[in-house]
Amino acid sequence: MNRLTTSQITASLAVLLLATGGALMIGAHPIDIALPVLGAILILMIAAGGGERVEEASPVVAEVPDIIAHPDARDLLEGISDPLMLIERGRILSANRAAQRLLGAHIEGEDARIAIRHPAAAERLASLTPMAEPVMIELVGLGTRDQRWQMRIAPIGDHEQVRRLVHLADHSGAHAAEKMRVDFVANASHELRTPLAGILGFIETLADPDLGKDDETRQRFLKIMDGEARRMQRLIDDLISLSRIEAEKYRAPESAVDLSGLVAEVVGVFRTSHGERGREVEMEIAPDLPAVQGDRAQLSQLLHNLIGNSVKYGRTGTPIRVALNDGPSGMMRLCVADEGEGIGPDHLPRLTERFYRVDSGRSRAIGGTGLGLAICKHIVERHRGRMDIASVLGKGTTITVLLPRMPVEEKAVAARA
Numbered sequence: 001m002n003r004l005t006t007s008q009i010t011a012s013l014a015v016l017l018l019a020t021g022g023a024l025m026i027g028a029h030p031i032d033i034a035l036p037v038l039g040a041i042l043i044l045m046i047a048a049g050g051g052e053r054v055e056e057a058s059p060v061v062a063e064v065p066d067i068i069a070h071p072d073a074r075d076l077l078e079g080i081s082d083p084l085m086l087i088e089r090g091r092i093l094s095a096n097r098a099a100q101r102l103l104g105a106h107i108e109g110e111d112a113r114i115a116i117r118h119p120a121a122a123e124r125l126a127s128l129t130p131m132a133e134p135v136m137i138e139l140v141g142l143g144t145r146d147q148r149w150q151m152r153i154a155p156i157g158d159h160e161q162v163r164r165l166v167h168l169a170d171h172s173g174a175h176a177a178e179k180m181r182v183d184f185v186a187n188a189s190h191e192l193r194t195p196l197a198g199i200l201g202f203i204e205t206l207a208d209p210d211l212g213k214d215d216e217t218r219q220r221f222l223k224i225m226d227g228e229a230r231r232m233q234r235l236i237d238d239l240i241s242l243s244r245i246e247a248e249k250y251r252a253p254e255s256a257v258d259l260s261g262l263v264a265e266v267v268g269v270f271r272t273s274h275g276e277r278g279r280e281v282e283m284e285i286a287p288d289l290p291a292v293q294g295d296r297a298q299l300s301q302l303l304h305n306l307i308g309n310s311v312k313y314g315r316t317g318t319p320i321r322v323a324l325n326d327g328p329s330g331m332m333r334l335c336v337a338d339e340g341e342g343i344g345p346d347h348l349p350r351l352t353e354r355f356y357r358v359d360s361g362r363s364r365a366i367g368g369t370g371l372g373l374a375i376c377k378h379i380v381e382r383h384r385g386r387m388d389i390a391s392v393l394g395k396g397t398t399i400t401v402l403l404p405r406m407p408v409e410e411k412a413v414a415a416r417a
Contacts, residue, residue, distance in 0.1 A: 083168040086156075087112050090126040093163075102143055102168070112166070116151075118142055124153055128162060131155040142168075148175045187355040191235055191370070195228035231369075238371040242354070245298065245378045252384055253295035256406045259332060260289050262296065263324050266303040270311065277311055280318065286325040291406040292332050294383050299403075302379045305372040306336040306399055314338030314396065327402045331385070337398040343391040351389055352377040376401075 083099035085092050085107075092115055095107050107115040112125040118139050134154040142149050150169045202221045263285060270278040292299075310320040318339035327333030343351065343358055350356045355370035373389075376399075380387040383403055391397040 080167075082170070085112070085166040087125065087164040087166055089128060089162050099168070116142065121151055125164070125166070131164075138171075139168075147172045184354055187370075188235075188239060191355065192232060195231045198228045199225050235369045235371070238369045238375060241301065242371055242375050242378065245375065245382060249378060249382045252382065253293060253298070255294065255296065256291040257294040257296045257299055259292045259294075259299065259334070259403070260285050260324060262299060263303060263322060263334070266300060266307065267322055269304075270307055274311055277316060281307060281311070281320045281322060284321065284323045284325075289324065289326070289332065292383075292403045293406045294403060298379045298382070302376050302401070303334075305376050306401075309372060309399075310336055310338035310340070310397075314340040318396075330405050331402040332405055334401040334403065335398060337396060339396040342393040342395055343389075343397055344393060345391075348389055348391060352387075 080096060081098060083096065083102050085095045085099050087093065090112055092107050092110055092112050095103070095115075100107060103115045113122045116122075116125060116139075118141075120137050120139060124135060124137060131153070134152050137151045137153070139149040139151055141147065148171045150171050152167045152169070154165045154167070156163050156165050202225050206218060206221055264283065267281055267283045270281045272278065274281075307320065307322060314320055315338075321335070321337045323333075323335045323337075325333055347358050351358075352373045354374045357370050377387055380401055380403070385401060385403040387402075388400045389397065390400070
């Protein structure tokens with residue numbers, strides 16, 4: 001009989017890998033290629049496992065347990081971080097640790113339909129019909145109720161194709177990101193449509209010849225239209241700002257910013273431009289604080305948003321305290337506290353979500369866009385800092401931000417420049 005040498009097996013593996021590379025170049029899906037290639041590699045490894053030379057005509061189907069026992073084959077399965085299983089005639093021959101963590105340590109030797117209790121997968125896992133190419137099935141609720149998996153089943157082995165390599169890829173994160181994108185577009189559209197509908201309605205009313213002659217009515221309508229237009233402008237400005245911050249989130253700012261001076265400047269703006277309420281903003285800055293590593297324009301926006309929220313939602317006649325001092329682990333600590341109505345614990349985890357409002361009617365009435373704290377969160381993340389929100393109903397809210405100081409050597413270089 002002809003024998004298959006180790007060198008021939010190595011050459012076969014090289015051909016498989018070259019074929020994989022060629023298929024990728026023409027746009028094939030990597031998983032569609034990787035699963036059958038991995039199956040072929042497992043079988044070829046067994047052919048080499050018995051010694052330097054093995055019989056080419058060895059009955060591979062009968063030797064499937066040896067495939068699993070081969071240490072290199074097992075290592076190959078364990079080298080895949082996603083759940084991976086080898087199935088024959090609907091029964092799980094082997095499962096890597098990731099699959100056992102997801103489905104249970106007992107699944108080897110079990111009927112695949114029992115291990116993966118999902119109606120969409122059962123028919124494919126039990127089928128003995130030859131497969132011409134890998135198939136993909138979307139699974140919802142496997143593992144936890146909200147998890148979403150993509151299961152790819154690829155045929156491996158002889159012409160009867162009774163063996164399957166099953167790969168599970170967790171797409172929960174991608175689904176959540178897509179849902180967030182869809183929700184964001186829907187919310188932004190709604191927020192823009194509402195004032196726009198009001199403006200168009202008043203324009204139609206003013207176009208009426210009879211109402212157009214009433215100067216008092218015309219002035220009242222124009223004032224409302226101006227307010228709605230400015231609301232749209234604030235929302236568009238916040239959307240553009242959020243987009244820019246997100247585009248830069250992987251590039252940490254490098255400039256030295258005198259945060260003490262910036263805090264004093266922003267507090268001064270509120271004291272002079274917000275009437276009696278602005279004069280209730282108090283400031284406490286520790287002496288001789290170092291600079292922080294940051295983007296001055298974004299840090300100014302952060303301060304305006306945080307202090308502005310306290311001005312809007314704190315009770316009139318109560319102080320708004322802005323404090324800046326040394327924080328832990330080479331950080332600076334900024335605190336903005338008010339004595340407002342406070343926020344319930346069920347709302348706190350969602351405050352930095354886009355368009356999330358504790359009281360939608362009140363927020364819109366005072367000019368809120370629902371994006372202020374989302375912008376703050378992204379600014380802090382871009383600065384490699386941390387933001388914490390603490391609140392007690394009936395007592396008020398405190399937002400604490402930690403920002404990294406400018407490293408001493410970089411500060412010296414910036415000063416010389």
